[in-house]
Amino acid sequence: MKPVIQLLHFGYQQAMSCIFPAAIFLTLAVSGVVQLPFIHRYDLILVVLLLVQYGMYRSGLETRDEIKVICVFHIIGLALEIYKVKMGSWSYPEPALSKVFGVPLYSGFMYASVASYMCQVWRRLKMDMTGWPGLLAAGLLGGAIYLNFFTHHFIPDFRWWLALLVLIVFWRTWIIYRVRGKVYRMPLTLAFFLVGFFIWLAENIATFFNAWKYPDQYEAWHPVSVSKISSWFLLVIISVIIVAQLKHVKAGRMAEGTKFEVVKDPAEEGAGNS
Template sequence: MSPLRRFLWEFWLFGIKQASACIFGAFLLTMILVTRFYYPADAWLYRYDFLLLLAVAFQASLLLFRMETPKEALVIIIFHVVATGMEVFKTSGAIGAWAYPEPFTLGIGNVPLFAGFMYSAVGSYIARVWRIFDFRFSYYPPVWQTWLLVALIYINFFSHHYTVDLRWPLTAATVCMFFRSQIYFKMDQKHRHMPLLTGWLLVALFIWFAENIATYAGIWVYPAQANVWKMVPLEKLGAWFLLMILSFVLAALVQRPQLMRADGSDTGEPDKEKDFAGNASPVPPPVSSSRKEWPGDIRSSFCGRAGAGKSPDRR
């Protein structure tokens, strides 16, 4: 295959796999837009409650049809709990960082339970993309450092309303901790790589795009949007970047990071280095050249079944 055809093939495959990874978030965003324009104003079920039931039903269907693993569902639950706690604080009368303008029955304080699923969509994406692209890492920092960092990030989401905002120092600490880290993702038969910080920034950018769509659809509003909708300031991207760090480390609870070989990372072969917890990482033997495979396990990439991102059987 020529270099150009290889590039086009992997670019197309990248899009297919990404679409599979963000299926839950894409579903929620679609339903948010549809209900914005077509949900009856006099419906007996409030819009937020309706979206909550849709989110639960969609998650159940992903598990039922084995398009999502129990571990990934656990990530979603963790995200829902962590995010709902922050939402209750941020929307309280004393803070009022944003508000949910429509009524609801199922909720806590000023927060509809559906709100937690919007954060869970980020967690679902990270857990699924980790599996589908068979992530590997180089220069991944020790686990205690990552947990200390995300603990400070989460605390700052609350404390900056009362004291100094540490957003920029925490961003600088993140860059210092991860500036050497590379993320390896399997496109076809081979792992490609990019700086982990770049990957986080790109995902944060797309979350910012989704946030603009959601606020336009009236799911929540910031004080500056109370009278007329306007785009969310680009500076909000910094908060989403820090949220990505928190999301990634939480996902690492159930998606065990594996390290790549330091002296030959471009081969896409894991090494017998120790992983982030100090344990020896498993090293699958090389693929037999006599075995023919579908490139990139494309059959699984289309449907996103659990296991689609795992390496093919090794012999």
């Protein structure tokens, strides 16, 4: 019975960490059915998501520093969206006053929701890491991953080489998390894949509700290619690096600005493998 309780508690914390992503999908779904005559759909989505973020901050669900991380990732995501739309990778066909270079401003929140989830789950499960490769190695790899999203339109796509580098750089890195006082651990690369997979599922939901459209979805909706999981896998790494560094600094566990350490070895705390 105890494992079931642990699983339920873990699921509850995961669900609470997904409040902002869930708000995005609910807004997309409802706005696709209920049309308001005095405001464009994309503009309405932006207003709703701004109100949700404000409400989460005022209620204490998100801290000021976490809001800062979300804003940073919103800018990173919006810049990528503007470039990808310009290159014809996908489009936002509906009109809106809040469009910038053909991209509605709410689109950045879809990337920011990943950072929101990371911040929430880190705090709720009292997460930490062992074997962190250091800010320099992680930062350079994260920068290369982000740059590849832009450059692969002109030069060969290096995503699979970058994925291999991820396995090499993070092969010793484990996530430590706690559920009702019991300590568990998971390889960080596995966590990257799992989050990337669920974002891919979310992407299918978003395109179904016309949040955006890929060129092959103009005539009729069909599932997003499974190959997109690799893109989200790599994008998750960028968010983890940003969030992890924030949490590292705030926890005051900086060791020459590069290394993660935990107070106790997970085995000594009765860690379970997940």
